[in-house]
Every structure is written in structure tokens, then in C-alpha cells.
Amino acid sequence: MTDSLSAAPGASRPGGKRERLIAAAAETIYAAGVEKTTLADIAAAAGIPLGNVYYYFKTKDALVQAVVEAHLAEARTMLAAVDDAHEAPRERLKALFSALAQQSDLIARYGCPHGSLCQELGKRADGTPAAAELMREPVEWAERQFAAMGRPDARDLAVQVIARYQGTALLTSAFRDPGLMEAEARRVAQWIDALD
Amino acid sequence: MTDSLSAAPGASRPGGKRERLIAAAAETIYAAGVEKTTLADIAAAAGIPLGNVYYYFKTKDALVQAVVEAHLAEARTMLAAVDDAHEAPRERLKALFSALAQQSDLIARYGCPHGSLCQELGKRADGTPAAAELMREPVEWAERQFAAMGRPDARDLAVQVIARYQGTALLTSAFRDPGLMEAEARRVAQWIDALD
DNA sequence: GTCTATAGCCAGATAGAC
DNA sequence: GTCTATCTGGCTATAGAC
Numbered sequence: 464m465t466d467s468l469s470a471a472p473g474a475s476r477p478g479g480k481r482e483r484l485i486a487a488a489a490e491t492i493y494a495a496g497v498e499k500t501t502l503a504d505i506a507a508a509a510g511i512p513l514g515n516v517y518y519y520f521k522t523k524d525a526l527v528q529a530v531v532e533a534h535l536a537e538a539r540t541m542l543a544a545v546d547d548a549h550e551a552p553r554e555r556l557k558a559l560f561s562a563l564a565q566q567s568d569l570i571a572r573y574g575c576p577h578g579s580l581c582q583e584l585g586k587r588a589d590g591t592p593a594a595a596e597l598m599r600e601p602v603e604w605a606e607r608q609f610a611a612m613g614r615p616d617a618r619d620l621a622v623q624v625i626a627r628y629q630g631t632a633l634l635t636s637a638f639r640d641p642g643l644m645e646a647e648a649r650r651v652a653q654w655i656d657a658l659d
Numbered sequence: 660m661t662d663s664l665s666a667a668p669g670a671s672r673p674g675g676k677r678e679r680l681i682a683a684a685a686e687t688i689y690a691a692g693v694e695k696t697t698l699a700d701i702a703a704a705a706g707i708p709l710g711n712v713y714y715y716f717k718t719k720d721a722l723v724q725a726v727v728e729a730h731l732a733e734a735r736t737m738l739a740a741v742d743d744a745h746e747a748p749r750e751r752l753k754a755l756f757s758a759l760a761q762q763s764d765l766i767a768r769y770g771c772p773h774g775s776l777c778q779e780l781g782k783r784a785d786g787t788p789a790a791a792e793l794m795r796e797p798v799e800w801a802e803r804q805f806a807a808m809g810r811p812d813a814r815d816l817a818v819q820v821i822a823r824y825q826g827t828a829l830l831t832s833a834f835r836d837p838g839l840m841e842a843e844a845r846r847v848a849q850w851i852d853a854l855d
Numbered sequence: 856g857t858c859t860a861t862a863g864c865c866a867g868a869t870a871g872a873c
Numbered sequence: 874g875t876c877t878a879t880c881t882g883g884c885t886a887t888a889g890a891c
Binding site: 494495496498499573574578579581582583585586590594595597598599602619622623625626627628629630632633634636637638639643646647650 | 690691692694695769770774775777778779781782786790791793794795798815818819821822823824825826827828829830832833834835839842843846
């Protein structure tokens with residue numbers, strides 16, 4: 464039995480072992496991919512014995528799911544921060560791309576973490592709907608910005624801008640060249656300013 | 660010993676077992692990913708006993724490498740066919756995108772096979788240089804077309820056009836919506852016509 | 856809640872008969 | 874060249890002491 468201050472396995476206290484496991488899993492999976500990452504790798508990165516992982520997650524898939532949800536939560540936080548920092552949708556869109564481009568060195572090594580997860584989990588038979596959310600939510604956020612700019616084709620523009628980022632991330636990673644992402648961020652900023 | 664008409668393991672005769680293995684591996688890996696695909700899966704898909712695979716490929720990695728090279732060879736054939744079919748670089752670029760968009764249903768299910776391979780193999784420590792070629796060669800081909808159009812920024816435009824395709828392929832797959840790729844092909848055609 | 860030990864399975868790879 | 878049988882190691886997952 465656990466007292467009322469202890470976290471149940473499903474709960475998430477910052478700094479708790481569950482949180483540490485998810486963070487270690489996110490990093491390891493980002494660097495090596497879902498299938499190549501073993502629970503032993505994750506446990507070692509988190510400084511937790513292998514057997515203890517199963518107290519927090521019944522299966523590897525459950526941990527992967529938690530990683531996807533952690534990425535989603537982080538993405539929402541970032542989009543909300545951009546919303547708070549800027550009023551004008553144009554500035555918001557540029558701020559998002561600027562923030563993403565600041566990760567260009569990491570992207571050059573491992574690609575976009577959300578794109579990697581979508582690619583790998585998208586091949587599963589079940590579809591793993593949570594991974595698709597990693598794309599859907601940014602697209603819908605961008606759609607709201609373009610709509611606020613009065614664009615009737617807001618949805619198409621939103622898909623285009625996220626696709627540009629994802630495609631550039633893939634080439635940035637394939638060529639190990641962070642400059643590609645930085646150049647694209649500048650072009651997207653110009654493109655957004657030129658709209659209308 | 661083998662007589663002079665039999666293929667050595669390294670050679671590639673169309674319809675030979677080595678070719679069948681590579682084709683089966685390419686399909687299975689496209690659908691399930693490199694790490695999740697087992698040699699038993701590939702052998703079964705090719706109708707070849709598992710143990711016999713090792714006569715043609717010393718390791719799984721060697722077979723994966725052969726799959727990447729088969730994709731590269733196919734890509735070169737396709738680009739050469741586009742070169743033959745059209746003289747004008749503008750028409751060539753549109754023809755390439757049109758051909759890619761015709762795969763939209765497959766892409767909606769499994770993404771772009773080249774993009775998938777780059778993403779997965781790009782995480783390896785060695786870099787797996789052959790996978791990056793799957794991006795480099797189309798970019799260089801597109802660069803030649805833009806240069807032939809007299810564009811001084813041919814390289815940037817080439818990176819952009821391939822990135823647009825790859826990013827759209829990712830979203831097409833995440834949303835399981837072939838329409839995204841078809842819409843993008845139309846936009847790229849307009850964009851190319853509007854250049855200069 | 857935590858950790859050690861290990862079960863059970865399945866993958867890549869090999870041996871060797873044919 | 875082909876194929877069956879099998880080795881070996883590593884992975885997910887569990888059992889059970891503490």
C-alpha cells in the first residue's frame with residue numbers, strides 16, 4: 464500500500480522515476496529509433512534496474528505510447544508559448560519556424576523527433592493514432608493562424624508549412640547539414656510576410 | 660563449383676534468387692521498416708528457405724544495403740526516363756512530381772520508401788552513406804533542371820522541391836490521405852510554371 | 856516500491872547433409 | 874547451390890525476495 468502522497472504508477476510527478484523513464488525513453492528512441500531501442504537501454508539511461516521498468520509500464524508499447532504523449536504535451540506547451548508571446552498570426556508562424564530552426568544541429572543528426580516517430584509508428588497495422596496527432600495538432604494550430612490572417616485556403620497553407628518543415632528536416636538529417644533548416648526558416652519567414 | 664553460365668552470389672540475374680530476395684526484402688522493409696523485418700519474413704516472401712539467404716548475403720545488413728542500392732538503381736532509371744521523355748527542364752520537373760503523385764495510395768499507407776529508409780538508416784552511427792544517396796541524387800537531378808532554366812539559385816530550389824515532396828509524403832502517410840500528395844503535385848506544377 | 860535472477864522466445868547466424 | 878536443423882545471444886516479460 465502507498466500513502467496519499469506517493470504517486471500511483473499511472474500518475475506523473477516531475478522528477479519521479481516514471482518521468483525519468485519517459486524522458487530517457489524519449490531521448491534513446493529519438494537517437495536510435497523505436498525498434499532498435501531496448502528496455503535495457505532505456506533503463507540504463509534512466510539509472511533504473513530493468514525489472515523495475517515493468518512496475519511503471521506493463522509493456523514496451525505502453526512506454527512508447529507514453530513517449531508519444533510526452534512529445535504531444537511538449538508540443539502543446541510550445542505552441543501555447545508562441546500564442547502568448549505574439550498576437551499577430553504572422554508573427555506566431557514565424558516564431559514557430561524560428562524556434563524549430565534553432566534545433567538545426569540536433570535535426571542534422573537525428574531528424575525531427577515527431578517526424579521520426581510518425582514514420583516508424585505509421586507502419587504499424589493499428590495505425591497508432593497518437594503518433595498522427597504529432598502532425599495533426601501543429602497543422603491545426605497553423606490552420607488557425609492562417610485563418611486569422613483571413614486566408615480561405617488556411618488548411619492547405621497549414622499542411623504546406625508543416626510539410627516544408629518535415630521535408631527539410633529529413634534532408635537536413637540525410638545530408639547532416641544544419642544550414643538547410645536555417646535557410647528554410649528564412650525562406651518561410653519571407654513567404655509568410657509576402658502572403659496576401 | 661559452378662559453370663560459367665551460373666551466377667556467382669554477387670552477380671544479379673533478373674529472376675534469379677538473389678534478385679527475388681532483394682525484391683522481397685524491399686517490399687517487406689517498405690511495409691514494416693528495417694528493424695522490424697526479419698530474415699525469416701523476407702525468405703518467406705521470396706519463397707526461399709531461411710538458411711539459403713546466407714548463401715547470397717553474409718548478413719542482414721548486406722541485404723539491406725542491396726535493397727538501398729536497388730532503390731537507387733530504380734530511381735536513376737526513373738530520372739533517366741523523365742530525361743528521355745521531355746526536353747524542357749520545366750516539363751521534366753513536373754513529370755517527376757506527377758509520377759511520384761501517382762503513388763499516392765501507397766504513400767498514404769507506408770510513406771515514401773526512400774524517405775523511410777533515410778530516416779531509419781540515418782540514425783545509425785556509421786551514417787550508412789548509401790541511404791543519403793537516395794536524397795542526394797534526386798536533389799542533384801533537380802538542380803540540373805533548375806540550372807538549365809537559368810536559375811542561379813538552382814541548388815536551393817532543388818532542395819526545396821525534394822523537401823516539399825518528402826514532407827508531403829510524411830503528412831500523406833500520417834493522415835492516410837492520398838489527396839494531400841495529389842494537391843501538392845498540382846501546386847508544385849503551378850509553382851514551377853510561375854518561376855522566372 | 857525496488858531489485859535480482861531468470862524464464863521463454865525469437866532473432867541472426869552457422870553446420871553440414873544432400 | 875540448396876535446404877534442414879540447430880546454435881547462440883539478446884530481448885521482452887515475469888517471479889519472487891526484500
